[in-house]
Amino acid sequence: MSGQTLAQKILSAHAGRQLSIGDLAVVNIDYVLSHDTTTAWAIEPFNQIATKVFDPSKIHVFFDHAFPAPSTQFAEMHRKIERFCKQQGIKINYDGVCHQVMAEKFTYPNTFLVGADSHTPTGGAMGALCCGFGSTDAAVAMATGKIWVKVPQTIRINLEGSLPLGSYPKDVILSIAKKLSSEGANYKVVEFGGSAISSFDVPSRMTLCNMCAEIGAKTGIVSADAQTAAYLKQHNRYQPFEELRSDSDAEFEQVLDFDISGVEPTLACPPDIDNDVPVSQVQGTPITQVFLGSCTNCRIEDLLVAYKIMKGKKVAQGVKFIVTPASREVYESALLNGLLLEFSKMGATIAPPGCGACLGRHMGVLSDDDVCVSTSNRNFTGRMGSPKAKIYLASPATAAASALEGKIADPRKYLKE
Amino acid sequence: MARIWKFGNSINTDLITPGRYNITTDAKELAKVAFIEHRPEFAREVKPGDIIVAGRNFGCGSSRETAVTALKECGIASIIAPSFARIFYRNSINQGLLLIVAGESFTKSIEESHQLQISDGKITNLSTGASTASSASPMLLSLQKYGGILEFLKSHKIEELEQL
Numbered sequence: 250m251s252g253q254t255l256a257q258k259i260l261s262a263h264a265g266r267q268l269s270i271g272d273l274a275v276v277n278i279d280y281v282l283s284h285d286t287t288t289a290w291a292i293e294p295f296n297q298i299a300t301k302v303f304d305p306s307k308i309h310v311f312f313d314h315a316f317p318a319p320s321t322q323f324a325e326m327h328r329k330i331e332r333f334c335k336q337q338g339i340k341i342n343y344d345g346v347c348h349q350v351m352a353e354k355f356t357y358p359n360t361f362l363v364g365a366d367s368h369t370p371t372g373g374a375m376g377a378l379c380c381g382f383g384s385t386d387a388a389v390a391m392a393t394g395k396i397w398v399k400v401p402q403t404i405r406i407n408l409e410g411s412l413p414l415g416s417y418p419k420d421v422i423l424s425i426a427k428k429l430s431s432e433g434a435n436y437k438v439v440e441f442g443g444s445a446i447s448s449f450d451v452p453s454r455m456t457l458c459n460m461c462a463e464i465g466a467k468t469g470i471v472s473a474d475a476q477t478a479a480y481l482k483q484h485n486r487y488q489p490f491e492e493l494r495s496d497s498d499a500e501f502e503q504v505l506d507f508d509i510s511g512v513e514p515t516l517a518c519p520p521d522i523d524n525d526v527p528v529s530q531v532q533g534t535p536i537t538q539v540f541l542g543s544c545t546n547c548r549i550e551d552l553l554v555a556y557k558i559m560k561g562k563k564v565a566q567g568v569k570f571i572v573t574p575a576s577r578e579v580y581e582s583a584l585l586n587g588l589l590l591e592f593s594k595m596g597a598t599i600a601p602p603g604c605g606a607c608l609g610r611h612m613g614v615l616s617d618d619d620v621c622v623s624t625s626n627r628n629f630t631g632r633m634g635s636p637k638a639k640i641y642l643a644s645p646a647t648a649a650a651s652a653l654e655g656k657i658a659d660p661r662k663y664l665k666e
Numbered sequence: 667m668a669r670i671w672k673f674g675n676s677i678n679t680d681l682i683t684p685g686r687y688n689i690t691t692d693a694k695e696l697a698k699v700a701f702i703e704h705r706p707e708f709a710r711e712v713k714p715g716d717i718i719v720a721g722r723n724f725g726c727g728s729s730r731e732t733a734v735t736a737l738k739e740c741g742i743a744s745i746i747a748p749s750f751a752r753i754f755y756r757n758s759i760n761q762g763l764l765l766i767v768a769g770e771s772f773t774k775s776i777e778e779s780h781q782l783q784i785s786d787g788k789i790t791n792l793s794t795g796a797s798t799a800s801s802a803s804p805m806l807l808s809l810q811k812y813g814g815i816l817e818f819l820k821s822h823k824i825e826e827l828e829q830l
């Protein structure tokens with residue numbers, strides 16, 4: 250048999266036998282992730298096939314997508330989930346966005362995570378295979394501790410060079426999305442490697458892997474290495490792990506060498522991820538809201554980047570600047586180091602940790618003529634509220650510069666030494 | 667007579683069941699909000715047996731299975747498109763909602779007034795005479811016979827899925 254890809258190796262280990270690409274296999278899972286809507290949709294399917302979950306300690310339920318509850322409808326859904334989890338002995342997590350908290354507290358290299366949410370690939374930053382599924386699949390996983398998979402092909406992306414000043418991992422992945430398109434990685438794993446990847450810390454890798462969901466991928470992944478070890482140590486849960494890699498003779502469906510030295514601040518123009526342009530093409534577009542949040546880009550590192558640009562200045566008149574830390578950990582760090590106070594003094598509205606405005610349910614819903622620069626992952630029609638609102642996806646730096654000017658703005662002018 | 671509902675490329679699950687409306691586990695309520703903003707007359711007028719013909723990457727975006735549940739509850743017999751997004755595809759396999767892959771030039775030329783004949787591995791446009799090869803996931807077709815994955819698992823071990 251020829252060399253194996255990283256995804257193949259992880260799935261084979263979980264199947265207890267060597268798997269080939271294209272094989273249909275039932276594999277063991279290490280954990281299940283679901284949240285405050287997908288868990289509700291999984292309860293009835295679960296009840297059809299089981300009475301007890303396979304292992305409550307391996308099931309992680311997060312209240313993030315609409316928390317605190319913005320309506321009685323949501324509150325009822327939450328209570329339904331709370332009753333189910335209590336019955337099953339599952340501890341619910343109220344600490345922020347599922348993918349952020351999962352990476353901070355639970356995900357481990359070389360494991361297999363079944364997540365009832367499309368941005369589950371975020372965890373690939375930890376060198377784990379983290380795939381998004383629907384609620385029926387989550388119910389099956391909770392009931393059996395297993396799931397059926399078709400072993401996917403892998404697209405290998407080698408990142409080379411180094412990021413220029415003012416460009417960030419979000420700009421890299423938006424540029425890659427333009428190249429591959431919104432279905433360019435359909436059903437495939439996107440594996441990031443190359444000479445530049447070792448300089449991407451886990452938070453940066455999370456941005457890359459998170460956005461793989463938007464190009465149709467089964468997941469995004471980066472082999473666990475020294476950066477992963479550093480992140481685990483930072484979170485007091487380091488244990489030695491095998492640095493699993495794709496073999497040098499692994500069968501990749503495609504290998505893309507991508508020079509990040511040429512990446513500019515980039516925005517995805519509404520209404521989809523295919524419409525990515527350098528900031529020079531859209532700067533000056535008047536905006537009404539900036540959302541600095543989401544599992545894609547609201548870690549402490551992202552807040553620090555935004556602060557660097559905004560320090561000593563104020564949010565432009567007429568701009569709603571909503572800062573939504575991705576987790577309690579991020580929120581507490583930003584509280585402790587004074588960042589949240591600084592943002593507040595600038596005129597930011599600070600929302601509690603969670604998904605917030607990302608998906609149009611609360612904490613910054615858009616109306617017909619709102620134009621929003623968002624650090625999140627989707628700009629579909631109606632994603633953040635009115636179907637007529639316009640959403641531009643961008644890095645925290647571009648979002649910060651735009652908040653200062655009241656229009657889409659190039660962050661680089663604020664970063665010149 | 668089965669009505670055809672034509673949609674474009676990249677019909678994402680936020681369009682199929684928007685986040686403002688899918689806060690329910692009741693399939694009947696979900697059926698009422700299918701395409702509620704994108705194509706308001708759909709939920710009112712759709713009849714069991716109707717067919718969706720769409721462009722590339724149907725079902726992309728959020729993993730929300732309400733998109734499949736809603737369309738299934740509306741009675742959609744099949745969705746024909748050049749490509750489907752991954753999670754939507756899996757959700758359809760699990761629920762037994764028939765997804766058929768057919769070439770883009772053929773699907774693009776179908777109009778809502780046309781009549782289609784769908785047979786095993788082939789679709790004929792009875793209104794234009796054109797036909798094309800088509801395919802559906804063998805796993806979907808097998809699970810459909812049981813009534814979906816949950817029905818299958820009531821009488822089979824999960825490992826038996828490998829034999830499908």
